[in-house]
Amino acid sequence: MTVTGIITAIIIGAIIGLLGRLFAPGKQNISIVVTIIVGIIAALLGTAIWNAIQNSGADTPGIDWIELIIQIVLAVIGVSIAARVLGNRRRV
Template sequence: MGIGGIISAIVVGLIIGALGRLFAPGRQRISILLTIVIGILAALLGTWIAQNIGVAVTDGIDWIELVLQIGLAVIGVMIAARTLGSRRRTVL
């Protein structure tokens, strides 16, 4: 993978991760770096799932693949926010 592939993976990860945060319910206290990583993983996994269920590659936007990617990003953001989000300690 060349530098162009790495940069495009980061940009796609940022967009998919941001959309995941947008559609995830509640407030997410996770870093932008974690959002990008979740977005990259969601994009890769969503593409793999779409190819395995038979979604054809088109010249335009593959809407089914995009919905899968965003859905996976929402799930990833929710899991990360719940497990890694702000850990407040309550003082009694």
């Protein structure tokens, strides 16, 4: 992966993570860094799942909406889990 690919993954992951946080129910007491990490993981997993479902490996022209929806759903799940695990910790 090139530097441009890494920067793109971080940017897309941040957007996916923020969308996941927006659609997750309740208040999430997690940092923006955790949100971005969850978004990056959701973006990568969503792409892998869509490529497995699609099974052709061919790129579609334009935005692949189904892949994006899968990524956002995974981000909502990930943000909810992270908020439950990390959000209840008290700082001393």
